[in-house]
Amino acid sequence: MAANPGLTVEGVLRTMFDPRNNLSNEVSNQLIAHFGNQVFRTIIPRNIRLAEAPSFGKPALFHDKESRGALAYLALAGEMSRREEEVLAAGQAAAAAANDAAADEPTSAVAGTELT
Numbered sequence: 001m002a003a004n005p006g007l008t009v010e011g012v013l014r015t016m017f018d019p020r021n022n023l024s025n026e027v028s029n030q031l032i033a034h035f036g037n038q039v040f041r042t043i044i045p046r047n048i049r050l051a052e053a054p055s056f057g058k059p060a061l062f063h064d065k066e067s068r069g070a071l072a073y074l075a076l077a078g079e080m081s082r083r084e085e086e087v088l089a090a091g092q093a094a095a096a097a098a099n100d101a102a103a104d105e106p107t108s109a110v111a112g113t114e115l116t
Contacts, residue, residue: 014031042075
C-alpha cells in the first residue's frame, strides 16, 4: 500500500550536472529516453556557490543570487509555473469542449414499453 496514493511526480530534475563529464551526459540522455517530457528542460549545474550556501545557513538565492546555480533554480521555478499554466489551460479547454458537445446534442424523449 502506498503511503500517499494521491502523490504524483511533477517531473525529473537533473542536478549537479557537468557537461564536461561524459557520465552526466549519458545519464541525462537515459533520463530523457526513459521519462520523456517528464524531464525538466532546466538543468541545475554543479556549482560551488550552491554547495557553499548551506554552510552559511542561507538558501542559494540569498547566498549568491547571480550564481549559475541560483539562476538555474529560478529558471526551474518559471518552467514549473508554465507547465502548471499549460495543464490548467488544457483542462479548461477540455471542459469547455465537453460542455459545447453536450449543448449541441439534440434532446429527445423515448417512451418505454415493458415487454412481458
